[in-house]
């Protein structure tokens with residue numbers, strides 16, 4: 001899949017949250033997007049997925065501009081473009097396997113959703129995806145009973161259930177302890193390696209971007225100020241991305257937040273409402 005962003009821009013009031021961003025992805029890659037809080041990382045992912053409309057620009061996916069899609073075609077693109085969020089966005093009271101089956105909602109009609117009708121083949125597939133992520137034994141538990149790391153793996157399973165062409169992850173490990181963060185990043189990397197999906201992840205630490213990604217995009221004030229390999233991401237380059245002075249320390253690049261972002265809640269509501 002070839003992805004070509006041409007001068008994508010999103011303006012909120014007087015803020016150019018994303019300002020004339022262009023990049024091309026011409027083979028499946030794992031890409032990390034880094035930058036300080038407010039740099040425009042979430043807005044960029046949300047424009048790709050069409051959760052937020054762009055103010056200007058084009059996003060060609062295999063030659064088709066997905067920013068202009070409406071109605072059924074827009075939903076079809078959203079089904080191809082799975083999102084994973086910092087706060088997991090599972091339905092807490094539902095069991096794990098039902099949460100994974102919700103990945104099909106982007107592809108299914110309302111009736112089967114309301115009646116909770118899933119074919120045995122769908123259920124088998126959901127369990128085998130959970131198995132792949134090492135959490136099949138949790139399938140019948142309520143999502144809320146799982147640890148954060150397990151919940152994020154359920155969210156990844158839900159994303160895989162929709163058989164996406166691309167996976168977008170918005171700060172997928174920002175709420176997790178280091179061990180669970182590693183398990184989740186290992187899972188995303190393995191999915192990329194095995195399935196050949198492009199994964200674009202907003203990440204709040206440089207070492208994670210360096211360790212897991214083939215390419216790193218650095219954003220500052222809505223613009224791309226770095227686009228290169230992890231090797232090219234020197235401390236000097238990081239200082240430019242984060243706009244820090246000589247006292248810059250790589251350990252202080254965290255932009256983790258503790259409260260669920262409105263984007264997360266909106267996504268969960270959309271999954272339930274569709």
Ligand SMILES: Nc1ncnc2c1ncn2[C@@H]1O[C@H](COP(=O)(O)OP(=O)(O)OP(=O)(O)O)[C@@H](O)[C@H]1O
Nearest residue numbers: 012015017035036037038039040041042043044255
């Ligand atoms: N719905 C909105 N309405 C108004 N302004 C917004 C909205 N969403 C984002 N912004 C603004 O756009 C800019 C970029 O925000 P964005 O959330 O994309 O940055 P980010 O790099 O993802 O930051 P963080 O790491 O804190 O999530 C910020 O100035 C933010 O306040």
